[in-house]
Amino acid sequence: MSGAVFAAIFKEYFLIGGCMETIRVGDLQNGMVLAEDVHDMYGRRLLTAGCVINEKNLEILKTWGISDVCVTVESKIALGIQHTEKKNEPVSGESLELFSLVDRNDPLIREIWQQSISIRSKRPYDRFLKNTKEVAPPQRNSLPANPAAIIEMGEFTALPEVYNHILSVINDERSSAIDISDAVTKDPSFTSRLLNLANSSFYALKNSVDTVSKAVSIIGTRQLGTLALGISISRSFFKRGENDASLTEFWRHSIATAIAARTLAIFLKEKNTERYFIGGLLHDIGKLLLYTRLHDAVYYIDTICRSHSLTQFTAERSILGFSHSDIGRELCLKLNMPENLLAMITDHHSVAESLRPFEATIIHFADIIVNGIKKGSSGELYVPPLQEAAREYLSLKPAAIDAVVRQVETHSEEITEIMLHD
Numbered sequence: 255m256s257g258a259v260f261a262a263i264f265k266e267y268f269l270i271g272g273c274m275e276t277i278r279v280g281d282l283q284n285g286m287v288l289a290e291d292v293h294d295m296y297g298r299r300l301l302t303a304g305c306v307i308n309e310k311n312l313e314i315l316k317t318w319g320i321s322d323v324c325v326t327v328e329s330k331i332a333l334g335i336q337h338t339e340k341k342n343e344p345v346s347g348e349s350l351e352l353f354s355l356v357d358r359n360d361p362l363i364r365e366i367w368q369q370s371i372s373i374r375s376k377r378p379y380d381r382f383l384k385n386t387k388e389v390a391p392p393q394r395n396s397l398p399a400n401p402a403a404i405i406e407m408g409e410f411t412a413l414p415e416v417y418n419h420i421l422s423v424i425n426d427e428r429s430s431a432i433d434i435s436d437a438v439t440k441d442p443s444f445t446s447r448l449l450n451l452a453n454s455s456f457y458a459l460k461n462s463v464d465t466v467s468k469a470v471s472i473i474g475t476r477q478l479g480t481l482a483l484g485i486s487i488s489r490s491f492f493k494r495g496e497n498d499a500s501l502t503e504f505w506r507h508s509i510a511t512a513i514a515a516r517t518l519a520i521f522l523k524e525k526n527t528e529r530y531f532i533g534g535l536l537h538d539i540g541k542l543l544l545y546t547r548l549h550d551a552v553y554y555i556d557t558i559c560r561s562h563s564l565t566q567f568t569a570e571r572s573i574l575g576f577s578h579s580d581i582g583r584e585l586c587l588k589l590n591m592p593e594n595l596l597a598m599i600t601d602h603h604s605v606a607e608s609l610r611p612f613e614a615t616i617i618h619f620a621d622i623i624v625n626g627i628k629k630g631s632s633g634e635l636y637v638p639p640l641q642e643a644a645r646e647y648l649s650l651k652p653a654a655i656d657a658v659v660r661q662v663e664t665h666s667e668e669i670t671e672i673m674l675h676d
């Protein structure tokens with residue numbers, strides 16, 4: 255009998271009306287029976303429902319970093335392990351408020367909610383910084399007339415020389431692996447940051463990469479170019495406020511969204527995943543300009559979000575007449591950024607209006623997950639609602655969310671260290 259047939263029969267005869275329980279892999283015992291298939295982060299099935307746990311299976315689960323599996327309650331009882339009904343985790347008012355704009359009956363949102371409760375209950379403290387400052391509404395005529403005016407306000411940090419070299423290489427269809435290596439290696443500190451990223455546990459390459467040309471051959475010319483572009487932009491913007499706790503939280507949110515977006519792209523079988531990483535990294539870059547250039551207006555927007563239960567995107571549009579996405583778009587145009595990055599930055603709150611709805615959806619959903627588990631903060635008070643236009647691109651099982659969250663939790667600090675610190 256094939257494994258698949260056995261699994262089907264197992265499900266039909268043993269699980270209908272039966273009980274299952276989620277259990278930590280560390281608590282698994284030989285003889286327990288899996289109630290559901292177990293997949294790795296790429297969606298490949300590692301073990302099938304009905305499989306009896308033994309030492310070999312345990313090793314597989316640990317090797318692939320699986321944290322929880324579903325087992326049949328019957329198999330626990332057969333081993334003499336007492337079954338205790340799982341009590342609902344305590345739900346705080348803050349969690350209810352955080353998820354107040356979304357439908358918790360939606361299977362994808364429900365999974366994010368469960369992950370959020372579980373992860374946030376283990377955190378020693380919540381790093382979200384609350385605004386307690388009272389600010390009067392800004393005078394309409396004191397506000398910039400359009401997003402381009404925000405870009406023009408104040409000084410603009412010069413991007414490193416390497417940025418323009420990389421940009422011209424990735425914008426040129428005829429460019430080769432040698433061209434991108436030459437462009438990147440012009441800046442030694444930048445080169446080592448890029449190699450550290452390629453060698454990080456997040457990238458999980460089989461062999462270590464010690465030269466840019468090797469990194470190009472593994473990651474690809476354009477993909478590496480996109481990574482390089484994103485690193486140089488985030489580096490120059492990070493310097494502007496590295497001692498400000500809110501900005502550190504902002505970058506923590508951005509890096510978490512980058513990790514979530516790349517992982518989602520892998521789950522959705524996308525091939526060129528680095529653009530999602532950089533799209534996630536830079537998706538809220540318009541907020542950074544708002545924070546640093548319109549301080550009081552940002553405080554007022556925050557007050558309005560709180561008092562009227564609005565997302566920042568909606569409040570910004572009603573108060574300023576444009577949003578951080580529009581500011582991000584202006585910045586992309588000014589920096590000649592590639593179109594796919596422009597779409598992810600511009601449309602992550604308006605998928606239906608996007609010419610590249612799939613790319614915009616990945617960033618939109620990654621942002622929802624990261625806001626749900628409150629990894630860092632870009633100032634958003636609520637988990638943004640999942641847009642209808644995004645649904646058709648999200649052929650994900652709720653279990654995929656678990657893998658995305660695991661990637662974010664495991665790799666965020668390492669990637670932050672590589673990307674931002676000297």
Ligand SMILES: [Fe+2]
Pocket residue numbers: 537538578602603
């Ligand atoms: Fe945003």
Ligand SMILES: [Fe+2]
Pocket residue numbers: 507511537538621632
């Ligand atoms: Fe965001």
